[in-house]
Amino acid sequence: MDLLAGVISVVVCLIGAGLAIAMGAVIPGIERKVQARIQQRIGPPILTPGFWSWLKFAYKWPIKPWATIPRFYESIIALGVVIVIFALLITLPPFWGVLGVASILGIAGLLKLEELIYVLAGSVSQSLLSVPFLRHDLAKGGTKLGFRREYFEQQAAFRALKMAAICSIPLYIALAVPFAVAKSPFIADVISIQNPAFFLGGILPLPSKPIFLTVPGFIATIVYFAGYVMLLNEKPFNIVKPKVDLIEGVFLEYAAKYRTYMYMLIHIFTFVLSSIFVTLFLGIPLDPTKPALLALHLALTLPLPVLKAVLAAFSPVLTFRQLYPASMGFTALAAFSLVLALIL
Numbered sequence: 001m002d003l004l005a006g007v008i009s010v011v012v013c014l015i016g017a018g019l020a021i022a023m024g025a026v027i028p029g030i031e032r033k034v035q036a037r038i039q040q041r042i043g044p045p046i047l048t049p050g051f052w053s054w055l056k057f058a059y060k061w062p063i064k065p066w067a068t069i070p071r072f073y074e075s076i077i078a079l080g081v082v083i084v085i086f087a088l089l090i091t092l093p094p095f096w097g098v099l100g101v102a103s104i105l106g107i108a109g110l111l112k113l114e115e116l117i118y119v120l121a122g123s124v125s126q127s128l129l130s131v132p133f134l135r136h137d138l139a140k141g142g143t144k145l146g147f148r149r150e151y152f153e154q155q156a157a158f159r160a161l162k163m164a165a166i167c168s169i170p171l172y173i174a175l176a177v178p179f180a181v182a183k184s185p186f187i188a189d190v191i192s193i194q195n196p197a198f199f200l201g202g203i204l205p206l207p208s209k210p211i212f213l214t215v216p217g218f219i220a221t222i223v224y225f226a227g228y229v230m231l232l233n234e235k236p237f238n239i240v241k242p243k244v245d246l247i248e249g250v251f252l253e254y255a256a257k258y259r260t261y262m263y264m265l266i267h268i269f270t271f272v273l274s275s276i277f278v279t280l281f282l283g284i285p286l287d288p289t290k291p292a293l294l295a296l297h298l299a300l301t302l303p304l305p306v307l308k309a310v311l312a313a314f315s316p317v318l319t320f321r322q323l324y325p326a327s328m329g330f331t332a333l334a335a336f337s338l339v340l341a342l343i344l
Contacts, residue, residue, distance in 0.1 A: 008289075009094035015288040016092050017085050020275075023298065024268035025051035030302065031309035038313045053263055060256040067124045067253075077254060077261040080117040083110055084269045091279045093287055096188040103185045107276060108172055114269065115164040115231065118240060122157025122250035156250045160240045162320065163230065167237065167327045171227020173334035177220035178211045178280040180341035187279070194283025204292040207283035216344065217281055219337035224281070226330045228273050229308055232266065236315035237323065270308075274301035 029046035036043025045052075067073035087110040089095060095102040182189045190211075191198055197205035211217035230237040241251065254262045278300045279285045286297050318326065 012092060012094050012288050013089050016089055016286060019286070019288070019294075019298070020085050020088050020268050020271055021264070023271040023301065024264060025054065027270050027302075027305050028053075028263075028267050031305050031312075034306055034309040035313045038310065050263070050267055054260045057255075057259040057263070058257050060259075062257065063255045065125065065253040065255070065258070069124050073121065073124045073253075074258060076117060076121050077251075077258055077265060080114060080265045081261055081268060083114050083117070084265060084272050086110060087114070088272045088275055088286070091187055091276060091286060093285060093289075096186070102187045104176060104179045105185065107187075108175060111172075111231065112164070112168075115160070115168060117265070118160035118233075118250045119157045119164065122153040122155075122160060125153040125250075125253050153250045153252050156240055156252075159320075160233075160250060163233070163237075163240055163323075167230050167323055168227060170223045170327060170330035170334045171231060173331060173338055174220040174223040174227060175276075175280070177216055177334075177337050177341045180338055181211050181214070181216065181344075187285075190280055191283055191285055195285075198283075198285065198287075198293075203290065204296070205290070210282045212281045214341075214344075216337040216340035219333060219340070221277075221281055223330050223334040223337065224277060225304060225307065226326075228277070228304060229311065230327075231273065232270060232308070234308055235312040236318045238317055239320065239323065270305055271301060274304040277301075277304060 026046060028049035029044065032049045033043045033046065064070070065073060087107060090098075090102050090106045090110070100106070178190045178194075179185055182193045184190070194209050194211055195205060195207035197208070212221055229235075233240045251259070251262045275286055275297070278297055282300060284293060284297050284300060287293055
């Protein structure tokens with residue numbers, strides 16, 4: 001029986017990873033369609049911004065980027081894909097029995113590690129469009145006393161570090177609200193308090209007390225959405241990679257298959273953050289063993305990307321002078337919802 005349970009757990013995790021990749025390939029097309037309709041355009045086919053973009057760059061002629069640690073620079077972006085998929089997998093039922101992993105610490109730790117991917121990748125790049133950009137110019141008279149030379153990606157990495165240190169705080173506080181309501185750090189307890197029917201079996205066990213419908217849960221949802229946009233570096237919080245300024249930010253030098261990994265990281269992460277919200281705030285986990293519940297979960301992951309696309313269609317790019325007060329405001333709102341969750 002233990003062997004059978006282990007095999008089922010492995011299969012469930014593989015299906016979960018496959019669903020993350022599949023949804024990541026589709027969601028960008030849905031977002032682009034929404035933005036196109038707002039701008040009175042038809043927009044690209046659903047699979048073009050996601051799946052076909054991955055495939056296109058995977059077959060591009062490979063370019064070796066210049067970096068201080070080349071192997072690390074090349075592999076860090078693929079590691080990011082693994083991290084975001086694992087952040088989804090720990091919310092699946094097979095991980096609920098693993099002490100300490102399927103908890104708020106596991107989710108928050110992996111999300112923070114994903115944020116550091118941007119900092120690490122940008123910090124080791126030393127080129128401009130895959131051409132070496134030497135720190136000391138060999139041409140006579142090409143250097144100036146006290147002159148400091150920086151690369152695009154390193155400047156973007158500095159911005160990403162400030163975003164990770166300050167602007168993502170609201171999401172992590174909002175993330176704690178479902179656990180505060182459940183009075184437990186574990187995902188299984190968060191599901192139990194919202195959807196006790198899930199543990200009794202059945203084809204479609206629906207939640208009876210979703211945290212989203214409570215006052216602290218609704219406030220935390222607003223903050224979670226703001227943090228969701230911040231972690232994805234989308235408008236109006238995309239100061240890490242505004243195209244008019246830094247040309248894709250820390251991803252400037254990634255080409256060919258590395259750009260495929262870059263798109264996969266962003267697109268899959270969009271789905272993973274939505275899935276975590278559905279699991280924690282609605283009490284509907286991603287469970288491949290219950291097809292009806294799985295379909296409902298996947299459908300409920302779409303509103304957040306759609307709202308993000310609508311916001312991006314109308315938003316400017318905020319500067320840090322505007323981001324700091326916005327982050328502090330959302331942090332205060334998240335703290336208020338957390339206090340309500342603890343006392344109610």
